Amino acid sequence: MTDNELLELFKTDPNSAMRAAVGQYGGLVYKIVYSKLGSVCQREDIEETVSDIFVLLYKNADKIDTSKGTVKAYLAATAKHAAVRRAKQIMSRAEVVPLDGLENVLSGDGEMSAEEREHIAQCIHRLGKPDSDIITMKYFYAMKSKEIAKRLGIKTNTIDKKISRALAKLRLMLEEDTL
Amino acid sequence: MTELEKKLTEFFDDADEKQLGLLDVFPEEKLKNRACESIFSSAVRKAGIDMQENKTVKRTGKSSKRIVGLAIAAAVLATGAISAGAYAYTKFIHRQGVEHYLGAQTANELENSGLVFNEVSENEHIRVTLDTVLSDGQFAHMIFTVEKLDDEARSIVDCGPMAGVCYTDSDTQGEDIPMFVSGGMSWVEGIKNDPLDDSFSFNVDIHPHQADLSRKIKLKFHTTGDWDEPDIFDGIEFTPDVSKNVESVTMTADYGGEVTLLPCGLTGQHIQLPFNENEAGYGTHPYKWLLIRSDGTRKPLSEYSIRGSLGGELPDLFFFVEVKDFNDFDEYVGIEIDGVEYLKQ
Numbered sequence: 001m002t003d004n005e006l007l008e009l010f011k012t013d014p015n016s017a018m019r020a021a022v023g024q025y026g027g028l029v030y031k032i033v034y035s036k037l038g039s040v041c042q043r044e045d046i047e048e049t050v051s052d053i054f055v056l057l058y059k060n061a062d063k064i065d066t067s068k069g070t071v072k073a074y075l076a077a078t079a080k081h082a083a084v085r086r087a088k089q090i091m092s093r094a095e096v097v098p099l100d101g102l103e104n105v106l107s108g109d110g111e112m113s114a115e116e117r118e119h120i121a122q123c124i125h126r127l128g129k130p131d132s133d134i135i136t137m138k139y140f141y142a143m144k145s146k147e148i149a150k151r152l153g154i155k156t157n158t159i160d161k162k163i164s165r166a167l168a169k170l171r172l173m174l175e176e177d178t179l
Numbered sequence: 180m181t182e183l184e185k186k187l188t189e190f191f192d193d194a195d196e197k198q199l200g201l202l203d204v205f206p207e208e209k210l211k212n213r214a215c216e217s218i219f220s221s222a223v224r225k226a227g228i229d230m231q232e233n234k235t236v237k238r239t240g241k242s243s244k245r246i247v248g249l250a251i252a253a254a255v256l257a258t259g260a261i262s263a264g265a266y267a268y269t270k271f272i273h274r275q276g277v278e279h280y281l282g283a284q285t286a287n288e289l290e291n292s293g294l295v296f297n298e299v300s301e302n303e304h305i306r307v308t309l310d311t312v313l314s315d316g317q318f319a320h321m322i323f324t325v326e327k328l329d330d331e332a333r334s335i336v337d338c339g340p341m342a343g344v345c346y347t348d349s350d351t352q353g354e355d356i357p358m359f360v361s362g363g364m365s366w367v368e369g370i371k372n373d374p375l376d377d378s379f380s381f382n383v384d385i386h387p388h389q390a391d392l393s394r395k396i397k398l399k400f401h402t403t404g405d406w407d408e409p410d411i412f413d414g415i416e417f418t419p420d421v422s423k424n425v426e427s428v429t430m431t432a433d434y435g436g437e438v439t440l441l442p443c444g445l446t447g448q449h450i451q452l453p454f455n456e457n458e459a460g461y462g463t464h465p466y467k468w469l470l471i472r473s474d475g476t477r478k479p480l481s482e483y484s485i486r487g488s489l490g491g492e493l494p495d496l497f498f499f500v501e502v503k504d505f506n507d508f509d510e511y512v513g514i515e516i517d518g519v520e521y522l523k524q
Contacts, residue, residue, distance in 0.1 A: 014223075014226070014228045015223060015228050018219060018222055018223050018226070018228060019219055022210075022215055022218050022219040022222065023215060023219075026210040026214070026215050026218055026219075027207070027208030027209045027210045028205055028206070028207075028208050030208065030210055030214065030218075031206070031208045047214060047217050047218050047221065048221060050218050051217075051218045051219075051221035051222040051225060052222075052225070054218065054219075054222040054226075055222050055225045055226045058222070058226045058228070059226070068196070068197055068200075069195075069196035069197050069199070069200040070196075070200055072205050073196040073197070073199045073200035073205075074196040076196070076199050076205060077194060077195050077196040077198075077199050078196075080191065080192060080194070081192075081193070084192045084193075111189065112189055112190060112193055116190075117190055117193060117194055117195070117198055118198065120186070120187070120190045121190070121194065121198035121199075121201050121202065122201070124202060125201050125202060132202055132204070133202075133204045135187065136191075136202045136204040137204060137206070139184070139187040139188055139190075139191050140191040140194075140199075140202075140204070141204075141206070151206060167181070167183055167184070170183065170187075171183050174183075
């Protein structure tokens with residue numbers, strides 16, 4: 001099912017669309033949420049957060065512009081924002097905000113400006129594969145070197161070296177661009 | 180963590196879909212059926228989407244199987260802890276366990292035939308799900324999955340094989356009749372990277388001499404069988420529908436011994452079987468189990484597990500040979516066990 005077909009299905013048959021979305025992207029969203037909340041939440045809380053993200057997909061289905069980004073990317077970004085927000089709430093012992101509160105996280109509420117984020121994304125992209133993938137797996141999905149190694153079929157110590165070199169390249173790129 | 184690493188973490192915490200789309204790294208991850216159903220049910224409930232429940236009781240004359248209605252709603256109401264929608268589907272919540280014992284093809288067949296039970300009973304420490312029951316009205320084979328709900332449940336890991344008990348609800352005597360039922364146990368790994376999601380599955384066979392399946396039965400569990408002692412399974416109870424839901428065929432040898440063939444395996448008692456209790460279990464045994472086709476050719480059983488009786492003396496023990504992906508059992512006219520032929524009559 002294509003992204004547009006899925007988003008259309010939310011209008012005509014939301015139940016089937018939700019089942020398809022959870023079936024297709026549930027694992028990805030769970031992994032992202034787990035990477036942030038796995039050490040501080042019970043499984044039930046993680047699943048609740050994951051379901052919140054799919055509710056947002058349903059509510060925003062008619063606003064998602066697939067020419068700007070895929071549904072997968074939308075869910076990945078939303079999952080990360082929601083998980084970060086939920087982690088902060090837990091750390092500060094704040095009450096869990098209602099679902100509507102999550103709408104605000106979609107635009108990003110961190111310290112970094114949109115320009116700076118765009119710049120870093122471009123620099124990581126310029127590293128080329130597999131370095132950009134490795135950096136994303138390590139710092140977005142919080143995957144361990146061993147896990148990345150297994151997924152890419154590369155030795156763990158090779159991954160560690162690649163991370164070290166990629167970070168050095170990235171540092172150089174960011175400094176050069178700043179100058 | 181270096182400044183750059185902190186910056187990267189901050190970037191990824193705050194990246195939008197366009198930036199993530201540029202990086203385009205989305206590893207394929209698959210959810211366990213249970214988690215998938217739980218998330219789906221929670222999402223549709225929160226979103227206010229009508230749940231399309233599939234609780235239709237179907238009967239078909241084409242299939243050799245009598246399709247049973249799902250006892251889902253009643254089970255959920257009995258436990259009272261889980262939203263009713265969460266289990267109103269014909270997919271296994273714990274498919275891993277069913278696949279582990281019966282194979283992927285059989286799991287598909289059971290889902291397509293409406294033989295998904297998904298009945299749940301839980302206490303504060305564990306949640307037990309009755310995944311499926313296959314019964315020919317005489318013999319019943321059940322698969323259960325246990326999930327841990329708290330750290331105390333970790334003691335189950337070390338408890339070894341558990342005991343089960345079966346009560347026949349007797350109208351004539353007005354009281355339950357306890358009987359001992361065997362139960363195998365095996366671990367089914369949780370999904371990767373999710374140490375909280377560990378669970379295990381086990382199965383229970385009820386043989387004709389143990390219980391009359393035409394009566395209502397209750398199933399309870401205990402890790403040691405010392406029923407006066409408190410146990411982590413306290414409060415867990417099932418009254419499953421064990422009425423006939425699959426066809427079986429009885430095959431007879433010249434000496435009079437009988438073996439019954441079901442879609443999940445072979446069962447029988449008082450027949451000459453060349454193994455003892457120590458040899459029961461998974462794996463290929465050095466004995467010949469050959470299915471006989473109508474043209475006389477033989478096919479060896481593969482991927483089977485033998486479970487013998489509790490304390491029976493040869494040749495009086497009863498047994499169940501669980502066979503994975505045994506969907507084509509209609510093709511066979513008999514079975515040869517260690518040189519002795521058992522044929523359909």
